[in-house]
Amino acid sequence: LPTYGTQVLMNVINEVGALPTRNHRDVQFEGAKDISAEAMATPRKTDGKKHLVTNQACFGCTIACGRISKMDESHFSVQNKPEYWGASGGLEYEAAWALGAANGVNDLEALQYANLICNEEGMDPISFGATIGAVMELYEMGVLTKEQIGIESPFGSAKALCELADMTAKGIGFGKEIGLGSKRLTAKYGHPDLSMSVKGQEFPAYDGRVIQGIGLAYATSNRGACHLRGYTIASEVLGIPVKTEPTEHEGKPELVKAFQDATAAFDSAGICIFTSFAWTLADVAPQVQAACGEEFTMEHLNHIGERIWNMEREFNNAAGFTKADDSLPKRLLTEAAKTGPGKGVVSKLPEMLPKYYEVRGWDNEGRPTAQTKERLGL
Structure with a gap:
């Protein structure tokens, strides 16, 4: 950099x-x-x-x-x-x-x-x-x-x-x-x-067909297509913190949720998101604790990030957003990549989205369940 x-x-x-x-x-x-x-x-x-x-x-x-x-x-x-x-x-x-x-x-x-x-x-x-x-x-x-x-x-x-x-x-x-x-x-x-x-x-600079996780992150982002709310490029391309295969859609719902929740916590702490390439929430926790004077753990920060994501989702649902808005343009779903390592690949969003909802603790329409809201104190 x-x-x-x-x-x-x-x-x-x-x-x-x-x-x-x-x-x-x-x-x-x-x-x-x-x-x-x-x-x-x-x-x-x-x-x-x-x-x-x-x-x-x-x-x-x-x-x-x-x-x-x-x-x-x-x-x-x-x-x-x-x-x-x-x-x-x-x-x-x-x-x-x-x-x-x-x-x-x-x-x-x-x-x-x-x-x-x-x-x-x-x-x-x-x-x-x-x-x-x-x-x-x-x-x-x-x-x-x-x-x-x-x-x-x-x-x-x-x-x-x-x-x-x-x-x-x-x-x-x-x-x-x-x-x-x-x-x-x-x-x-x-x-x-x-x-x-x-x-x-509008989309940022990563193709959601060849990099399956970022496509799911675009579709489910609370603010529309955005790479800064769940930068799975770190894992799928750069191998941080672990390398995952970009064209593979299995396991991406869990990956996307983890990145989205962690990013929400990083952003709320006022920390540059680039630090997440070197730090985990375990590194951030003592800094937040020193600033706030209260005890913070990695698990606590993860909980905060998940709570933020669900609060934003609840706001969107109340504003009229539905499952239909967790989508991608037809081109990414039907027109395969023409060249490169992902040649012939389309987004597997239809396969990933139901699993993402399940991992999130949402119902089939993308709404946080009563149990999820109770667990998060919403």
């Missing part, structure tokens, strides 16, 4: 065959190396300067996983625009994926420009990039036209990415439509299945 930041994952996930590409039509991106951490640290051919300027750290952190980068001033997106010539944050892995591989764009400078616009204008680069992926697919299908969008927008168009970022940030032209997000935009144009999202939130 100090050397390459989260962007170290770009080539790793691509090699695993789990890098969602062109709105999840593919699972490997031929241009991954062009937008990777290694590319950011390599001098450009145009001006001999590195894209990456330095690291960035949260207060008091010695790891400094953040990135500070500076664009090539001759790039079309900022040419004759000196206001954009300074250093800016990023690229982080999720943003580089969403703006790059998700849209088939391998222009590192274009990704940095779109990321800058997202940061400056308060847009989430993951949701923005994933929505652009849906727009580009609709364009290639002929559902959307150049006249409607305002620019030719095939997969791989760095120019379209940059111009659509500007339009969305300013809320002008087709940018207003992009601002709806992929779920509402694709539904408006008659193709809701092209929104790669759960509960209205």
Whole structure:
């Protein structure tokens, strides 16, 4: 992380065959190396300067996983625009994926420009990039036209990415439509299945077919598709704390529950989730005890995490969410991965979800049972 930041994952996930590409039509991106951490640290051919300027750290952190980068001033997106010539944050892995591989764009400078616009204008680069992926697919299908969008927008168009970022940030032209997000935009144009999202939130940078556990985590996350509420990538890809086979669905309900509960406890303690690669809740317990003056054990923290997860679930159920919302897009359930180690694999969500409910102590409709609520004090 100090050397390459989260962007170290770009080539790793691509090699695993789990890098969602062109709105999840593919699972490997031929241009991954062009937008990777290694590319950011390599001098450009145009001006001999590195894209990456330095690291960035949260207060008091010695790891400094953040990135500070500076664009090539001759790039079309900022040419004759000196206001954009300074250093800016990023690229982080999720943003580089969403703006790059998700849209088939391998222009590192274009990704940095779109990321800058997202940061400056308060847009989430993951949701923005994933929505652009849906727009580009609709364009290639002929559902959307150049006249409607305002620019030719095939997969791989760095120019379209940059111009659509500007339009969305300013809320002008087709940018207003992009601002709806992929779920509402694709539904408006008659193709809701092209929104790669759960509960209205767009997917992050891991394919839920090739990595079965993360697919289940997306489907059951209380806040919609999210990698930060149950990062099973740690186990399924990185082997932390134990290695599990990514394409295997057996045992994943238990794995997902364990990660979700532990993550809820880590987050509530105010601890950076990256520490979970080295620490367990057994390491966190004495720190929480020292801060709060009360006794905490690993079992106590696990109980707290599980209680939090179920409280959130109860809120969602009361708000109208049902079992039907614990789903994945049709593409992940019916269109198999085309290449890589997971070639031929689709998500086994229908097999995993009932077992997940059982492990959670929920009924067949995904509602915490009376016994579970009593045990957790809800």
